[in-house]
Amino acid sequence: MxxxxxxxxxxxxxxxxxxxxxxxxxxxxxxxxxxxxxxxxxxxxxxxxxxxxxxxxxxxxxxxxxxxxxxxxxxxxxxxxxxxxxxxxxxxxxxxxxxxxxxxxxxxxxxxxxxxxxxxxxxxxxxxxxxxxxxxxxxxxxxxxxxxxxxxxxxxxxxxxxxxxxxxxxxxxxxxxxxxxxxxxxxxxxxxxxxxxxxxxxxAKLGAAVKVGKRAFYEQIEMGLAEAYAHAGAVMTENMLYRDTAEGVQAFIEKRKPDWAE
The missing domain is CATH 3.90.226.10 (2-enoyl-CoA Hydratase; Chain A, domain 1)
Structure with missing residues (x-):
């Protein structure tokens, strides 16, 4: 069938x-x-x-x-x-x-x-x-x-x-x-x-970042401006603490490809 x-x-x-x-x-x-x-x-x-x-x-x-x-x-x-x-x-x-x-x-x-x-x-x-x-x-x-x-x-x-x-x-x-x-x-x-x-x-992007970003994208759309900024800031803080995000930032600084665990 x-x-x-x-x-x-x-x-x-x-x-x-x-x-x-x-x-x-x-x-x-x-x-x-x-x-x-x-x-x-x-x-x-x-x-x-x-x-x-x-x-x-x-x-x-x-x-x-x-x-x-x-x-x-x-x-x-x-x-x-x-x-x-x-x-x-x-x-x-x-x-x-x-x-x-x-x-x-x-x-x-x-x-x-x-x-x-x-x-x-x-x-x-x-x-x-x-x-x-x-x-x-x-x-x-x-x-x-x-x-x-x-x-x-x-x-x-x-x-x-x-x-x-x-x-x-x-x-x-x-x-x-x-x-x-x-x-x-x-x-x-x-x-x-x-x-x-x-x-x-x-x-090709870091999957964890896209996942959290998509969720935040739709959440912040329904909020007022100040609430949206507060929420987005909290999301970015958590995102910055990911192991692979730290590696991605360092790789950019060192002009090399990131070694992501994903």
Missing amino acids: TDLVELEKRGVIAHLTLNSPGSLNALSDAMLDALKARFEELGADSSVKVVVLKGAGKVFCAGHDLKEMQRGREAEDKGRGYFTDLFTRCAEVMQMIPTLPQPVIAEVHGIATAAGCQLVASCDLAVAAEGTRFGVNGVNIGLFCSTPMVALTRAVPRKVAFEMLTTGEFISAERARAVGLVNRVVPHEELDAATNQLAETLA
């Missing part, structure tokens, strides 16, 4: 592939469960330093499975319980990404729409192929993308997010890069190589 979310390890880099091309990698109930299980697996795997998330087939991810959602209306409560559970579980999966110890890079092609765009916005970094389109298009069918809005408004400027949410229009990969939704845009044939190069750059 084919895994809905395939896992391939290339050394210290884990590649996760949404593997339901026939449904445009829709975030069905089963897909969300599979993605959650993979994130839990990788979160406990100290040998993995970077995670790459991609989609099989023609697109990255087309959002929720609308046919499955319509079937949820057949319940006695017209779907209220099902929809509540679906959006709660999806939110839990999205929130797992910033809490993973490893940086997560979205490798995006084709389209990333609605909850698929939410998935890109939730990742720490994103590399997109030229020609990729991004949208939160639910408003076009009468469903405002309220949960994708949470991740989107934390990734792009407010007016850009509101325009995307209310017009339902796509933006190009180049526009997505300009507004901060993705980091890099490359020719389609170079997408895998460019994403791997970025992943390898991150993987």
Whole structure:
């Protein structure tokens, strides 16, 4: 049986592939469960330093499975319980990404729409192929993308997010890069190589420093300025006391490669 979310390890880099091309990698109930299980697996795997998330087939991810959602209306409560559970579980999966110890890079092609765009916005970094389109298009069918809005408004400027949410229009990969939704845009044939190069750059850093830094990054964003500085200062103090950080600083001073224990 084919895994809905395939896992391939290339050394210290884990590649996760949404593997339901026939449904445009829709975030069905089963897909969300599979993605959650993979994130839990990788979160406990100290040998993995970077995670790459991609989609099989023609697109990255087309959002929720609308046919499955319509079937949820057949319940006695017209779907209220099902929809509540679906959006709660999806939110839990999205929130797992910033809490993973490893940086997560979205490798995006084709389209990333609605909850698929939410998935890109939730990742720490994103590399997109030229020609990729991004949208939160639910408003076009009468469903405002309220949960994708949470991740989107934390990734792009407010007016850009509101325009995307209310017009339902796509933006190009180049526009997505300009507004901060993705980091890099490359020719389609170079997408895998460019994403791997970025992943390898991150993987070459001291893993313990990246781990503590990622956690502090998301923690300080939610704080006021003074609290954020106090928290970040405490984190840096602890980081400076790591054996490998002391070695890294000394190696820089001595103009040599650090001898890290990791």
